Amino acid sequence: MVKKTIPDYPRGITFEQVWAALMETRERQEAAFKETRKERERQEQREAEEKEYRERREAEAKEYRKQWEAENKKYREQQEAEDKKYREQQEAEKKEYQERQERREAEDKKSRKRMKELDKRMGYLNNRFGELAEHLVAPGIVKRFNELGYHFDLVATKGATVYGDDGKVKAEIDLLMENSETIMVVEVKVEPAIKDVEHHIERLKILRKARNRVNEKRKILGAIAGAIFRPDAKKATIEAGLYVIEQSGDTMTINMPRGFIPGKW
Numbered sequence: 001m002v003k004k005t006i007p008d009y010p011r012g013i014t015f016e017q018v019w020a021a022l023m024e025t026r027e028r029q030e031a032a033f034k035e036t037r038k039e040r041e042r043q044e045q046r047e048a049e050e051k052e053y054r055e056r057r058e059a060e061a062k063e064y065r066k067q068w069e070a071e072n073k074k075y076r077e078q079q080e081a082e083d084k085k086y087r088e089q090q091e092a093e094k095k096e097y098q099e100r101q102e103r104r105e106a107e108d109k110k111s112r113k114r115m116k117e118l119d120k121r122m123g124y125l126n127n128r129f130g131e132l133a134e135h136l137v138a139p140g141i142v143k144r145f146n147e148l149g150y151h152f153d154l155v156a157t158k159g160a161t162v163y164g165d166d167g168k169v170k171a172e173i174d175l176l177m178e179n180s181e182t183i184m185v186v187e188v189k190v191e192p193a194i195k196d197v198e199h200h201i202e203r204l205k206i207l208r209k210a211r212n213r214v215n216e217k218r219k220i221l222g223a224i225a226g227a228i229f230r231p232d233a234k235k236a237t238i239e240a241g242l243y244v245i246e247q248s249g250d251t252m253t254i255n256m257p258r259g260f261i262p263g264k265w
Contacts, residue, residue: 140252152177192226
C-alpha cells in the first residue's frame with residue numbers, strides 16, 4: 001500500500017505579497033490608461049487627417065468649379081463668335097446666291113430667246129433631214145451593204161413607222177432595208193451620241209416585238225449612220241453589235257473592226 005504525501009500549503013498571505021499584487025494591478029491600469037490615451041491620440045490624428053482631407057477636397061472642388069466656369073465662359077464666348085461669323089457668312093453667301101440667281105435668270109432669258117430662234121432653224125433642218133437620208137445617205141448605204149452580200153431588194157428611203165396594238169406610234173425608222181432573210185434598220189444622225197445607240201436598241205426591240213405578232217421570222221439587224229462620229233459613240237455602237245456607217249467624202253463607208261459580229265434581234 002502506497003502512502004500519500006500531502007504537500008504543505010502556506011497558512012496566510014504576507015504584506016509583501018499583497019503590496020506586490022497591488023503594484024502589479026496599478027501598473028496594468030496605468031498601461032491600460034496609457035494605451036487608451038494613445039488610442040485617443042490616434043483617433044484625434046485620424047479625425048484631423050480626415051478634416052484636412054475634406055478641406056483639401058473642398059478646395060480642389062472649388063478650384064475645379066472655378067476653372068470649369070472660366071472654361072465654359074470662354075467656350076460660350078468662342079461659340080457665340082463662331083455663330084456670328086457663320087451667320088455673317090451665310091448672309092454673304094445668300095446675297096451672292098441671289099446675285100448669281102439674278103444673273104442666271106437674265107442669261108436664261110437670253111438663252112431662251114436664242115433657243116427659240118434655234119428651234120425655228122432646227123425645225124427647218126429636220127424637215128430637210130428626211131430628204132438628206134433619201135437622196136444622199138440611202139444610196140451609199142444600200143450599195144455598201146450589198147457589197148457585203150446582203151443584196152437588199154426592198155428599201156424604204158422615206159422611213160417607216162411602227163405601230164402598237166393600241167394603234168399608237170411606238171417607233172419611227174429613218175431607213176429600212178429588207179431581203180428574204182434580213183431586215184436592216186438604220187438610224188441616221190448628223191453627229192450620233194451614246195444615247196442614240198441606246199434609243200436605237202430600244203427601236204429594234206420594238207420592231208422585233210411588232211414583227212413577232214405577225215409571225216415574222218426574219219432576223220433584224222441595226223446600224224447607225226453619221227456624218228461625224230465621235231470615238232466614244234463609235235465604240236458604244238460597235239459594242240452594241242450595230243454597224244457603224246460613216247461619211248467619207250462624197251460616199252458612205254461601213255466601219256467594221258476585226259472580229260465584229262453584228263447583233264441580231
